[in-house]
Amino acid sequence: MSSDKKMTREELGLQIIIFSLGFFYAIVYYIAVPGTVNLQAVSDQLLAYITAMLTAAFAIGVINLTRVHVNNIKRKRATWKYSVILIICLYAMAIFSMIASPYALDPQAAVIPASVIAFSTPIWEFLYYKILVNINSTIFSLLAFFIASAAYRAFKARSLESTILLAAGLLVVLGQAPIADLVWPGFGAIRDWILAFPNTAGQRGILIGAALGILVFSVRRLFRYPWGD
Amino acid sequence: MYLILLLVITVPVLTHASIAVPITPMTRALYDFIQNLPPNSLVVESFDYATSVVPELHPQAIVVTQHIFMRPLKVLFVALDNNGPPLADAVLDTINKGNKSYGVDYANLGYIPNTATLIGMPSNIAQFLPVDTHGNPTAGLPIIKEFPAAKDAAFVITFDDDSSALYSYLQYWQGSFNIAVAVGATATIAPGFMPFYNSGQLVGVLISIRGAAEYESLLNQQYHCCLGISGASSAMVALSASHVLIVAMVVFGNAAYFISRRTSKREK
Numbered sequence: 001m002s003s004d005k006k007m008t009r010e011e012l013g014l015q016i017i018i019f020s021l022g023f024f025y026a027i028v029y030y031i032a033v034p035g036t037v038n039l040q041a042v043s044d045q046l047l048a049y050i051t052a053m054l055t056a057a058f059a060i061g062v063i064n065l066t067r068v069h070v071n072n073i074k075r076k077r078a079t080w081k082y083s084v085i086l087i088i089c090l091y092a093m094a095i096f097s098m099i100a101s102p103y104a105l106d107p108q109a110a111v112i113p114a115s116v117i118a119f120s121t122p123i124w125e126f127l128y129y130k131i132l133v134n135i136n137s138t139i140f141s142l143l144a145f146f147i148a149s150a151a152y153r154a155f156k157a158r159s160l161e162s163t164i165l166l167a168a169g170l171l172v173v174l175g176q177a178p179i180a181d182l183v184w185p186g187f188g189a190i191r192d193w194i195l196a197f198p199n200t201a202g203q204r205g206i207l208i209g210a211a212l213g214i215l216v217f218s219v220r221r222l223f224r225y226p227w228g229d
Numbered sequence: 230m231y232l233i234l235l236l237v238i239t240v241p242v243l244t245h246a247s248i249a250v251p252i253t254p255m256t257r258a259l260y261d262f263i264q265n266l267p268p269n270s271l272v273v274e275s276f277d278y279a280t281s282v283v284p285e286l287h288p289q290a291i292v293v294t295q296h297i298f299m300r301p302l303k304v305l306f307v308a309l310d311n312n313g314p315p316l317a318d319a320v321l322d323t324i325n326k327g328n329k330s331y332g333v334d335y336a337n338l339g340y341i342p343n344t345a346t347l348i349g350m351p352s353n354i355a356q357f358l359p360v361d362t363h364g365n366p367t368a369g370l371p372i373i374k375e376f377p378a379a380k381d382a383a384f385v386i387t388f389d390d391d392s393s394a395l396y397s398y399l400q401y402w403q404g405s406f407n408i409a410v411a412v413g414a415t416a417t418i419a420p421g422f423m424p425f426y427n428s429g430q431l432v433g434v435l436i437s438i439r440g441a442a443e444y445e446s447l448l449n450q451q452y453h454c455c456l457g458i459s460g461a462s463s464a465m466v467a468l469s470a471s472h473v474l475i476v477a478m479v480v481f482g483n484a485a486y487f488i489s490r491r492t493s494k495r496e497k
Binding site: 029040044047048050051054055101102103104106107108128129132133136137139140141144145147148149151152153155156157166170172173174176177178179180181182185188192195196199200203204207 | 230231234238248249250251253254279280281282283284311314315317318319337339340342343345346348349352353356357362363364365405416420421423424427436437439442465466468469470471472473474475476478479481482483485486
């Protein structure tokens, strides 16, 4: 939809809410009204409502995921077995987490019997520390093998620019290896110099560019919600 | 090639081979800052990493937390990643807590569910995080009675795997309340934090498991303890060997590329 098109009444209402809240949060940092209305307190209260809204959104996500995968199972679609595993893992982890974990609903056993919590605690610890942590770490560790493979397949000095990039990358990698520092302390010094100067210069450019982009987008959004354009 | 990589990583780890680790200025700066914090200062440790980067960031969290517990400081544990609270518990189970007691000297306030909570905490912790991970009302904890607002914190360190947590703390805690910030980062994202370190916005940066090994070495130099507490030091030979192997692979790949290019030119 083009930005020239007239807003519907619903869109206008939503735009007024977006502008009012956005403007309020922008000015609350700059002004204080002593003795009358504590704008910071109002701001804090509104922020607390966001937590409630996001929690509801999360619940909708779980309901949606469940519906999709239960339908997969009911209709015996090609991947229905994976849906069974997903549903079991999702709810088993959620139930044990709600009973015995740092996210427990009733950690002081006011409603849930202490025996149930005592029974669930080692199961949750096993699921989290022995299964989840190790599976995720293992998958992430595969990156080492991808990099090793890419090292002789892709990292080629095909042009001047790629040669400079490759040389800088190799020196930083070597500098990060403690043994290289022991062979020649210069590797560490070169790594620190690359990180402190060329890297910082490039990163600052990216950061400033991204910040300006966010500012422009925010102002645009405050004054005119981009309905589809 | 995969087999060589597997061997250069697993053999040093299994044989507990060790190597001296030179200290980088970023690690030294963080260590000195914590060492020089005034007694009874409030420190916030934010566990903002997923379980996938536990091998890189968990050792950092262990050594920094151990150092903080060896000093007369108060600590609040929070997390901007939902995996953070149990990882903070795991760190607390690993370190020597000395005579520090829960609720008085430290507390695990759990997951900060969104930026709104992070923005609100500097003005009132108990309003935004009403219970800790043990179900205790936050407002009743002695540490919260002493420090009811996060703006009273002297220092926050985030163990961050995706930049977002650090940016949030820089924007909302340092920008508004001038709270000192440091970061423990994975090797892949650490270069992105150098502008903040060079401008003085970050008091220190720990880079990957090597940063943890350096910190462990500093603790050992000063307190004659803690060597091996995080497992980082014993991973340094494997780290060195894998890095050197990858550099060798790049050199080998480029040599092969130039030879094949020269050969094909001659044939033409």
